[in-house]
Amino acid sequence: LPSTDAAAVDSGAELTPLSLQLGWLIDDGIAGEAVALSKGWYEDAGIDLEIKAGGPSLDGVALVSSGASDIGQLSSSPSLMLARSQGIPVQAFAAGLQKHPYTFFSLEDNAVTEPRDLIGKTVGVQATGQVLLQAVLAANDIDPSDVTVQVVGSEITPLTTGAVDVWTGWATTASIARTLGEVDKDYFEMALWDAGVQLYPRVYYATESTLADKPETLATYLEVTSRGWEYAYANLDEAAAAVAALAPGLDTEIIAEGITIAHAYEADGSGTRVNWGTMDPDVWANQLDTWESLGLFPNAVPALDDVINTTILDDTKTTRVKISDEL
Amino acid sequence: MTAATATATAAATATAAAAAIDELRVSDVTVTFDTNRATITAIAGLSAVFPAGSFTSLLGPSGCGKSTLLRVISDLVQPTKGTVNLFGQSPHEARTTRKIGFVFQDATLLPWRNVLDNILLPLQVGGGASITDHADPHELLKLVGLEGREMAFPHELSGGMRQRVAIARALICKPKILLMDEPFGALDEITRDHLNGELLRIWQTTGTTIVFVTHSIAEAAFLSEQVILLAANPGRVQEIVTIDLPQPRELSVRDSMEFTNVAAHLRRVLEVC
Amino acid sequence: MTAATATATAAATATAAAAAIDELRVSDVTVTFDTNRATITAIAGLSAVFPAGSFTSLLGPSGCGKSTLLRVISDLVQPTKGTVNLFGQSPHEARTTRKIGFVFQDATLLPWRNVLDNILLPLQVGGGASITDHADPHELLKLVGLEGREMAFPHELSGGMRQRVAIARALICKPKILLMDEPFGALDEITRDHLNGELLRIWQTTGTTIVFVTHSIAEAAFLSEQVILLAANPGRVQEIVTIDLPQPRELSVRDSMEFTNVAAHLRRVLEVC
Amino acid sequence: MATISPVATRRPAGPAPSRKRRHGGHRFVPIAGIVVLVIVAQIVTTAFSIPVYIFPAPTDVFGALISNYPLVLTHMWPTIFEAVMGFLLGNSVAILLAVTFMYWRSAERMVMPMAIIAHTIPVVAIAPVLVIMMGSGYTSKIAVAALVCFFPTLVNMVKGLRSADRQSIELMQVLSASKTETLTNIRAYACLPFLFSALKIAAGSAFIGAIIAEWIGSQQGLGYLIIQTTYSYDTPLLYVVMLAASILSISLFSIVATAERLIVRWKPAEDS
Amino acid sequence: MATISPVATRRPAGPAPSRKRRHGGHRFVPIAGIVVLVIVAQIVTTAFSIPVYIFPAPTDVFGALISNYPLVLTHMWPTIFEAVMGFLLGNSVAILLAVTFMYWRSAERMVMPMAIIAHTIPVVAIAPVLVIMMGSGYTSKIAVAALVCFFPTLVNMVKGLRSADRQSIELMQVLSASKTETLTNIRAYACLPFLFSALKIAAGSAFIGAIIAEWIGSQQGLGYLIIQTTYSYDTPLLYVVMLAASILSISLFSIVATAERLIVRWKPAEDS
Numbered sequence A: 001l002p003s004t005d006a007a008a009v010d011s012g013a014e015l016t017p018l019s020l021q022l023g024w025l026i027d028d029g030i031a032g033e034a035v036a037l038s039k040g041w042y043e044d045a046g047i048d049l050e051i052k053a054g055g056p057s058l059d060g061v062a063l064v065s066s067g068a069s070d071i072g073q074l075s076s077s078p079s080l081m082l083a084r085s086q087g088i089p090v091q092a093f094a095a096g097l098q099k100h101p102y103t104f105f106s107l108e109d110n111a112v113t114e115p116r117d118l119i120g121k122t123v124g125v126q127a128t129g130q131v132l133l134q135a136v137l138a139a140n141d142i143d144p145s146d147v148t149v150q151v152v153g154s155e156i157t158p159l160t161t162g163a164v165d166v167w168t169g170w171a172t173t174a175s176i177a178r179t180l181g182e183v184d185k186d187y188f189e190m191a192l193w194d195a196g197v198q199l200y201p202r203v204y205y206a207t208e209s210t211l212a213d214k215p216e217t218l219a220t221y222l223e224v225t226s227r228g229w230e231y232a233y234a235n236l237d238e239a240a241a242a243v244a245a246l247a248p249g250l251d252t253e254i255i256a257e258g259i260t261i262a263h264a265y266e267a268d269g270s271g272t273r274v275n276w277g278t279m280d281p282d283v284w285a286n287q288l289d290t291w292e293s294l295g296l297f298p299n300a301v302p303a304l305d306d307v308i309n310t311t312i313l314d315d316t317k318t319t320r321v322k323i324s325d326e327l
Numbered sequence B, C: 001m002t003a004a005t006a007t008a009t010a011a012a013t014a015t016a017a018a019a020a021i022d023e024l025r026v027s028d029v030t031v032t033f034d035t036n037r038a039t040i041t042a043i044a045g046l047s048a049v050f051p052a053g054s055f056t057s058l059l060g061p062s063g064c065g066k067s068t069l070l071r072v073i074s075d076l077v078q079p080t081k082g083t084v085n086l087f088g089q090s091p092h093e094a095r096t097t098r099k100i101g102f103v104f105q106d107a108t109l110l111p112w113r114n115v116l117d118n119i120l121l122p123l124q125v126g127g128g129a130s131i132t133d134h135a136d137p138h139e140l141l142k143l144v145g146l147e148g149r150e151m152a153f154p155h156e157l158s159g160g161m162r163q164r165v166a167i168a169r170a171l172i173c174k175p176k177i178l179l180m181d182e183p184f185g186a187l188d189e190i191t192r193d194h195l196n197g198e199l200l201r202i203w204q205t206t207g208t209t210i211v212f213v214t215h216s217i218a219e220a221a222f223l224s225e226q227v228i229l230l231a232a233n234p235g236r237v238q239e240i241v242t243i244d245l246p247q248p249r250e251l252s253v254r255d256s257m258e259f260t261n262v263a264a265h266l267r268r269v270l271e272v273c
Numbered sequence D, E: 001m002a003t004i005s006p007v008a009t010r011r012p013a014g015p016a017p018s019r020k021r022r023h024g025g026h027r028f029v030p031i032a033g034i035v036v037l038v039i040v041a042q043i044v045t046t047a048f049s050i051p052v053y054i055f056p057a058p059t060d061v062f063g064a065l066i067s068n069y070p071l072v073l074t075h076m077w078p079t080i081f082e083a084v085m086g087f088l089l090g091n092s093v094a095i096l097l098a099v100t101f102m103y104w105r106s107a108e109r110m111v112m113p114m115a116i117i118a119h120t121i122p123v124v125a126i127a128p129v130l131v132i133m134m135g136s137g138y139t140s141k142i143a144v145a146a147l148v149c150f151f152p153t154l155v156n157m158v159k160g161l162r163s164a165d166r167q168s169i170e171l172m173q174v175l176s177a178s179k180t181e182t183l184t185n186i187r188a189y190a191c192l193p194f195l196f197s198a199l200k201i202a203a204g205s206a207f208i209g210a211i212i213a214e215w216i217g218s219q220q221g222l223g224y225l226i227i228q229t230t231y232s233y234d235t236p237l238l239y240v241v242m243l244a245a246s247i248l249s250i251s252l253f254s255i256v257a258t259a260e261r262l263i264v265r266w267k268p269a270e271d272s
Ligand SMILES: Nc1ncnc2c1ncn2[C@@H]1O[C@H](COP(=O)(O)OP(=O)(O)OP(=O)(O)O)[C@@H](O)[C@H]1O
Pocket: B155, B156, B157, B158, B159, B160, B161, B186, B188, C033, C034, C035, C040, C041, C042, C061, C062, C063, C064, C065, C066, C067, C068, C069, C105, E010
């Protein structure tokens, strides 16, 4: 809980600096960090956390691997596997959600609620989402030639104008639901996870050397962040305000809605709840198999142990908070 | 009365007045130039008459407004005051009906056209293609002594050669009014005498009205029927001298007593300009 | 012998030869120009001597290579063959030691400088700032009759005015060798006579060596100690005429019999050039 | 006056009210074009009731502007700073390089291919290297803005410095002027039309560069707002941001145009 | 010869072997610059053992080129097609607009602000709209390539067409030449230095434009390869692709430069 001013100044000298390079902009994806930061919990735990924004053209892997940042958060796990396959010595040490919110959206005339509904449709994906669609088709034995792929930008317009039947995006992006809500038709969602491709979102990673050198700092970081998320789900408005404090101009309502949506993805497909940050090595192994079978590793196929490092998670098995079932 | 009506009326009046005359008439023309520092009066209330088919020289000190007057006549400069009437047409009409040929003080050749193409320019633009009664470009090249240099580009020519190309260009479409601004200034006396003779011949055979700016008193006296002597600051008519030497003139006329007298008179007037 | 040695030797020889003389000497100079179509011989094996402090006019038909010769002397054109020696210096040395003043056939004023600044240019570049013995710009402005127009920009001047600015500019730093390419071509006779007289005065008081291109036989005869008559195609010396009229000359000398004879002789020679 | 003509090339002094009137009238022409565009957009969006998330009506954009202008204003300053600094830096380097080429021609042959390479590199593709080298603060944004200004100015300056009239160059040679003197007295003036053209091009490019750079790890600036509004499908606000960027570009363009008019005073207007 | 001088402005005919030799030597200068750059890059990456995924050593890039050149070659053709078509289209439209402005001056005042707006809009932001409007085939890519070529050429052409010498314009007026005739006989020539500068700028821009457009919705082209290599962290191949793009830009630049040399023949070389 809030420390005294004197204590904060005293401990200031001993704080361990820790920089977090995001793969995306500052948004609801780091609500837990934002809360913990605003409450001074990292400082209390001896960490001086600096959050660096990424963006559409900066996923941060180069910055983390070069040492410019200590740890990173990647939007989706495949990036980490691919980076590792290219010999970049980074490993995932935690996952921000238990189920990937990447979702196929469609409107009522062309509703897609299960993978086979994709047949005959035109699917709009972002350039980086193509492989995800490819994986879904492979996982469901759908001939890729039965689906028309349309690479689109970030805009949702292709779906609302009917240029595509199916459009992909992150369900946690509350604006999608809002925008589709304005359309006269009902809309449908099919989660990537439910379509048979199980990936992790918000993957925390670091270089092998950082993982070896700073296990305590990383452990502390996960503990504090899990508390941040626990608090965020319980205090949506405050969490939204904390995020908005880091990225002025964000719509706090949208952030709060995004956090609300994310809560459903804190449990995996079976609904099982685990302590915040946990990763299941089997899920990773499956991913590796899928990516290998799709021929997506041009170089070496990385081993499971290369891709993930669970020591930090193991060290914090009990100290990381389990997110409550209720919001 | 609205502005539009005023303009229309003015134009109508001018046209009516214009239709009545068969000469080039400059009436009370004043031209001033605004500069950043001062307003310069290049010409002040200048009036002159150039009868049809006449050969008039403008003689006057540097800066007295000779070039400006030619530019007013050819519709390149609008007079601040006064009117110009070319055989019943306004300068604009005369210009757009291709009545005017102009040899500029600088040769003003197009650098990207060779000699022949520079000479042919007047036949290629401004309706020049329909001029059937034009001169033969090769004859003109011979006239100005540039046979064999048809393909040369302007930057490969000497100063005098460039001036000769400009002369040939002005002559190609046999203009009704020929304005020549020191056309022979960069030529040696032999070539100049030769071209003086040729110009007189062309003038006599075509009936062109020529306004000729020169700095050579002898040239003015030899070529002209009338010499308009201009004084400077501001440019105005000092005296108009009619030259009564017999026509057609031979070069030998310059050795005559009358010629010497005329030249001496012109010189005397010029000295006070 | 390597190319470098050859060049060095040639240069040494030239310098040795040069050191011995006190005149401007053009030796067997040939200049040819390559064009896309043909090779033009502008000057063929021309030799001439201009004694120190002399006043020489170049007279010849248009295109005979007068401008080219001045450009060779001033190191703007490299002769294809032959050498030029200016009082012991190569054209390059003479140019870079600011021995040469040049009035170009076109005025070549800098459009972004007003009259005064154009005249001051030679004092501001090429080490001109160290020239202490320069003329007074305001005196020069008066000399060429442009007092009060100091602030005018070139495009606001008449053709003759521009030429006068160029003359003033060439005179400002009192060059040892003054090359003038038809400097008075665009001036009326009165101004021309006045400037002729002034030029003679300046020449006599400063001892400048002047090479003067003109198309006026009278001007050449009046000004010069020697007139070099050039013939064209290719440019070569036709005759060198020494003018023995008494010095200092007054304008009235032009009415003398000797003057008339000299002018008539020049004219006769020119006719066959 | 009988001589009413459209070809007055040098307008003489004296009362010429029509000219002033004409000028005053033209003042509204640029706005007129935009106004027409806006009205057409409004009519089309209303008539076909195009949903706001597809193409927002001008009124929607205006509404978004009213409710968000403090936000847009806040994010404008970093972009202005980056763009203007990049504009100054990129153009200065280009001008200096072009000047260097006048002294040392081999430098041109050596540097030009690299300049083309620099011009062809998609900034976003080298984003990580940029951030590693310059961090994600202002430096990297200014560098990108400078980079996109650089090449057009270099090309135009190289041409402009060589566009001097040969006779003036010969005059300087007779005067034994040094390269520097010829440069400052002749070439500097001869190249002005090329330079100002280049600066007009750079005015817009600088803002584009800054905005693109802001997509790389930034939490402020119009570029950040564009990403933000794009991913939150806030189309009206997206248009407000692009409008703001355009207004900034037009302002810098106008400053350059005004500077040109103030500096190049010796030329008679070509009023054709 | 005694007159050995560096200021030969018009070189006369006759044997001038030194000139030819000099020219032959300069032929290697552009390559020399690149070679030096490559060597420096190799030394730096080796000396500081910079990881290949951050900045690949030239040898790594070369290795990637060797093993991937058929792939790069395949993806080069669509980009070349889009860039060249965009180059032609964008420049044509700019030239036509600039010409229109000569006839109708108000058009300039009206269109120019819109042109600046078009220049300021970040292509990546409007690319999706373009894809919606024109599909994800070649059309949208050509449109983007054209858009980025357009503005510099417009600005330079507007200036160039007005840079005609006033005396020539007056000559045309005396000849009662129409605007079109003045345009084709005077302005068209006067604007050539500006036009070729613009085309040199556009040479690189066209490829950038095509590549950026390929990022948004394409399965082929160098832009697509850039996205793919970025996504899969194949940095050496990414640099190969950028190298390919640069070589294409340099080629188009050289073609423009050669065209200029062939077309502008009447000017004496300014050899200062
Ligand atoms: N750069 C050039 N390229 C080709 N030919 C040239 C060049 N410069 C001059 N010439 C030619 O050289 C010859 C001599 O030219 P120059 O200018 O010296 O004549 P000039 O005696 O000064 O004539 P003018 O009295 O007409 O000025 C001419 O035939 C001209 O065409």
